[in-house]
Amino acid sequence: GNSVTQMEGPVTLSEEAFLTINCTYTATGYPSLFWYVQYPGEGLQLLLKATKADDKGSNKGFEATYRKETTSFHLEKGSVQVSDSAVYFCALETGGSYIPTFGRGTSLIVHP
């Protein structure tokens, strides 16, 4: 079956620090990969996606590269802001189900 493993949080950083949130996956078939973000008091929102190997998804300064050889889709940002404090979910979907498989979520706390 499909599964997504994310690093445990919370991740606590100072403003302008470099961020990495690790995500690895197992999947039957060839998945599409996603990162969602949930800001306090709000629902999940799609942050970025990648649909094939070596694709790089990017949005709002965040990036993630689809690495088939290491089955990974790590989220990175060069300089985090306090407003990036949120919970980040890695997810995958394999063709035919259209129901995503989510990771546990990783909380990010950014201090001024």
Place this chain on the structure above:
Amino acid sequence: NAGVTQTPKFQVLKTGQSMTLQCAQDMNHNSMYWYRQDPGMGLRLIYYSASEGTTDKGEVPNGYNVSRLNKREFSLRLESAAPSQTSVYFCASSEFFRESPETQYFGPGTRLLVL
């Protein structure tokens, strides 16, 4: 546009009590979903409604019932709550079923504690 709204935001129940979680969307979407999120686990699908008038089981349906009241509203009912149902519940909607999950819009969640 409010998007997807859920009520209540937080609820405490005693074992054996019943309650209904409400979800509504104002985007004229056809499909709606209920997920639960437990500590250390990702979101898991409880039930979904591909279109008005239809409902189907997801990955973890036991202990729950759903009603697609109309196109806007999709409720989740716990008939006899158990501590194992302590979780955060997310409702989501999408214009059509069987389209990419990137098009699912999520509500803010309901935190449920069963004592």
